[in-house]
Amino acid sequence: MTDEQIRTEDRVRYTITEDGIADVRMVREDKMNALDDAMFEALITVGQEIAANNKVRAVVISGDGRAFCAGLDFGRFEAMKGGAIRAVSQRDPIGPAKATGQQAPHVWTAMPVPVIAAVHGFAFGGGCQIALAADIRIVHPDTKMSLLETKWGLIPDMTGTQLLAGLVRRDVAKELIYTHKIVDGVEAERIGLATHTSQTPYDDAMALAKEIASKSPHAIRHAKVLTEMAGRASLEEGFDQEQVAIKDLIGTPNQVEAVTAGMSKREAKYADYDG
Structure with missing residues (x-):
């Protein structure tokens, strides 16, 4: 099955509870929810569908399997070496976001209702930037988070450079980006990268979403x-x-x-x- 033939639900699935909570899950479990073209498109499509639904009062985004999102699919790195990567989407831009990689997280920042990321396992590179796009991040203490892009000769171009400095001190943001330092959930909470730590981030995110949805x-x-x-x-x-x-x-x-x-x-x- 090619990327063009992959359905949205093969990458991202969601349900809406009676309370008006959109429970969104990245479901590429065998690849630790790594970001390929189909995942980018699915995140954008699902985000736009939810944003247009007036019954939705809060959103929880999480990842199935061992990770929230391990970052960019290694196949895309190979494509970069060969110059075959598609840089910009033909979609209508979501606010100021122009490229597909920017739209995939920004659709959650632009969501008209609160978005809570329930983060576990790994949130690397683009996966970390999707978490940053949420209003609130509830993170397992053992989670590993990093903006890894400089390791690969890149920069965090999925809105990460702009979002990070609004969450942590600017000098801390620079250190995290320059060094691609990996922090666990406890350190992430200490520096402001995570809102809370929890042994059960998904359960706590859903509970918080239910509280918000009651307002x-x-x-x-x-x-x-x-x-x-x-x-x-x-x-x-x-x-x-x-x-x-x-x-x-x-x-x-x-x-x-x-x-x-x-x-x-x-x-x-x-x-x-x-x-």
Whole structure:
């Protein structure tokens, strides 16, 4: 079966729970979910499908088998040696992401709802960059994480150079990239590369997603937009967008439900996002 004939579900599968959680799994288990052309395309396609589904309130992305994602498929390195690699996708760009390798992680950063990466085994190179694209990373203590690209004479070109410096100190980001240092989950949490460590990252990610999904989807979507702006837009623009968001929320059915449920000390029942 050629890459062109491989179906999305041969690389990435997902289900949506009754709570509105998109449970996304990379399923190329025999290759530790390594990134080939089909995996890139599957990540983008699935991400776009989920982003367009207003019933989704949170996303958990994980990898089947022994690893979250071991990075670039070695077949692509061979293709680079021969100059046969395809550098840029013909897809419509996702926001500022132009190349396929950028779109595959950026589709998760651009997701209108929170994305949680449940990371175990290995998250190397492009796999690490997919994890960086999530809002929150829950990582097994024994996980090995690294931006390995300089080992192969490359740079982290799947949005990694831009995302990493927003998570760790800039000097730490430079050290990680320059040296392709491998860190375990404990060290990743200490430096800010991981949000939390857990012996059961997938279970904890799903539990956190369920908690997020229990909140007003309108408020959560606005909160994601605003926190993504922080440090990337001017303070004035951030303040302005806070006011836009609060005016969009006050008095809406879900906001009224939040107040009513809180005052009544009962669980809120929120309507799905309606665009």
